Amino acid sequence: MKATLIVKNAAQVVTSEGASLAPLTGEKQGQIRVIENGAVAANGEQIVAVGTTAELEQKIETDAATRVVDASGQVVLPGLVDPHTHVVFGGSREHEFSLKLEGVPYLEILARGGGILSSVEMTRAATEDELVAAGIKYCRQMLAQGTTTAEAKSGYGLSTEAELKTLRAIHQVDGAQPIDLVPTFLGAHAVPKEYKGEPDRYLDLVIDEMLPRVVENNLARYCDVFCEEDVFSVEQSRRVLNAAREMGLELKMHADEIVPLGGAELAAELGAVSADHLLVISDEGIRRMAEEGVIAVILPGTTFYLREDHYAPGRKMIEAGVPVALATDFNPGSSPNNNLQLIINIASLYLRMTPAEVINAITINSAHAVGRAAEVGSLEAGKKADLVLFDAPNYDYLAYRYGTNLVSKVIKNGQLVVEV
Ligand code: IZC
């Protein structure tokens, strides 16, 4: 068998297998294949074999053109998949950080016209090229930290023109650097100041004007909504999501983050692909998500950064059979972190997930949460050769160390794109 790339001698190759059709749930979420002295071979963009170094050395023909990567003392994982980011936005919000330290709550800053709305001002003021340049910069940071696929939401435009500009920028960023981006339309992220006090009238604009343009121009795969107290109610969220589904988009939700409104139940009712955040999810919400196979995308970096007093019930959801994925929620307000390695630490420590559960949550289950599990999220023959090498003797070490970027190499589509 021919290969253009072989990664060999890895202390461990760690990956799920056989889970490309449905996400891992319950006990299976904690099971993972570990190949000691492992190897992965790729031909062009695709993986052709995974096994021990001895097995692959037998099977694989190499020639002078084959790139051989020695992974001695390293752990090899599938390229990480970050299934919830707001990676394209104008400006930043460090000017609000002092308010936050004074204890002004997140929703209060938003109600005063700050928060999301200050990012809206800066995003509207930015040109498409400026948004693209910033998006590329953030994606390069993410790539260097091991992410090879990510979801990317609009939602800081909140006018037809600025939402379309953001989605076009996401497409340009996708093409301009190695990370594959999966675009989500989040026109219902907040009520813009021109519609203050008139959320239903703003949703008319989202439904009658923005959504048709997004779909016509093939700019998004998913539609999302910020279902939250003083933002959009369950009833308003249902209205937007139903309209989006009728126009052919798949659904996601920001649900039950700060106030328990029943977002998880709505996600189950509508057959959403994922419901995200879920700090204050009800038992009924957990039961309904498990029943409908809605993926819980938990964002514990945001909980940490908002200094909330409790995390989403990750353990309980896994035990109830909800497929769990994890993401950074990278955004300029509630989570200016785009490093999934930090999410490994926070999820282990505060969601009480095991390292194997966490790795499945940022690879195969997150690939399902962005509709890409047939191509990425595990190391299996036929999938894209997206791999990340960590300077770690075993995979537990990834949960144990924190605050240091442990990535030593990233391979995207069979090409070495990061080398530390
Ligand atoms: O900019 O604060 N929660 N949207 C919903 C966010 C956080 C992003 C932000």
Ligand code: ZN
């Ligand atoms: Zn978000």
